Amino acid sequence: MRQLIKILSAFFILGIIQQGCFSAPLKGGLEYQIPIEYKNLNQEELETRAKLYYGLALKAGGVLNEEMSAALNLYNILNRKNPDNIIYPIRLGILYDAAGLDKYARGCFSQALGIDKNSAEACFYYGEFYYRRNLFKKALKMYQRAYKNGYSRHYDTLYRIGDIYEKFGDTEASLKYLKQASELNPNSELDKKIMNVENANKINQEYYSDTRIRLIEK
Numbered sequence: 001m002r003q004l005i006k007i008l009s010a011f012f013i014l015g016i017i018q019q020g021c022f023s024a025p026l027k028g029g030l031e032y033q034i035p036i037e038y039k040n041l042n043q044e045e046l047e048t049r050a051k052l053y054y055g056l057a058l059k060a061g062g063v064l065n066e067e068m069s070a071a072l073n074l075y076n077i078l079n080r081k082n083p084d085n086i087i088y089p090i091r092l093g094i095l096y097d098a099a100g101l102d103k104y105a106r107g108c109f110s111q112a113l114g115i116d117k118n119s120a121e122a123c124f125y126y127g128e129f130y131y132r133r134n135l136f137k138k139a140l141k142m143y144q145r146a147y148k149n150g151y152s153r154h155y156d157t158l159y160r161i162g163d164i165y166e167k168f169g170d171t172e173a174s175l176k177y178l179k180q181a182s183e184l185n186p187n188s189e190l191d192k193k194i195m196n197v198e199n200a201n202k203i204n205q206e207y208y209s210d211t212r213i214r215l216i217e218k
Contacts, residue, residue, distance in 0.1 A: 021079070021092055021108035041077065050074035054091055062098030071095055086115045090122050097129045105129055120150035124157055131160060140164045155184045162197075171201035 053071035060067060072095055079088035093108035109129060112122035127142030143161045151157040162177035174197050182190050 021089060021096075021104060021111050041081075043078075043081070046074055046078055046081075050078060050091070054095070057095060058098060062095075062100065064099055068095065068099060084115060086112050086119055086122060089115070090119075090125060093122075093129070094125055097125070097132070102129075102133070118145075118149045120146045120154075123149065124151055124154070127157075127160065131164075136164050136167055153184060155181050158184070159190070163193075166193075166197055166200075169204075171197050171204050175201060 050071060053067050053074060056067040057065075057071040062068070072092065075088050075092050075095070078085070079092060082088065089108040089111040093105045093112065096102075096105035096108060106129070109122060109126040112119060113126070116122065123142045123146035127139045127146060130136070130139035130142060140161065143157050143164070146154070146157050147161065158177045158181035162174045162181060165171075165174035165177065175194065178190065178194050178197060182194060
């Protein structure tokens, strides 16, 4: 425990982020390399601390505070010790995404998909990254991969796909996924959304029906 505290204290004093996907400063304009004898650190202790600070960092809404720094540092160490464990780059990607550090988030999600290109979890959170930045085509591609590879009964995946199709004006596809989401978790907010999309779908159907009639009459 004392060794771990000393390592984290050194990270905080220097004010850095050092991780396996990329290396970037948290504060200031310098990057630091701190030699660490990973084999001497306790794996269970590292993971317990990493999960703790991960939760605290997300609760803080992505603020670059000590909890965020600790979470990034710890998952960086775990990622370097176990580069084939997909959980670590996913968690790092989520943290960087929350902090608005786009380059590092993309690097970590890419690393995760390099470990397992069919990981539904990695695809979903990469989709979340793109969705938050209004890159809806890329987000949809990732959500669809997540859906295909195990998230077909995942509420947030279904909702996001339905929402993106609504944004694209494909009301029929939107309703398909929104109704699947409603089966998993019916709620008033989703009911209102489905009702709005159904109304839009009726308008679309009437428009295309009228268009076909005019074409036939010509």
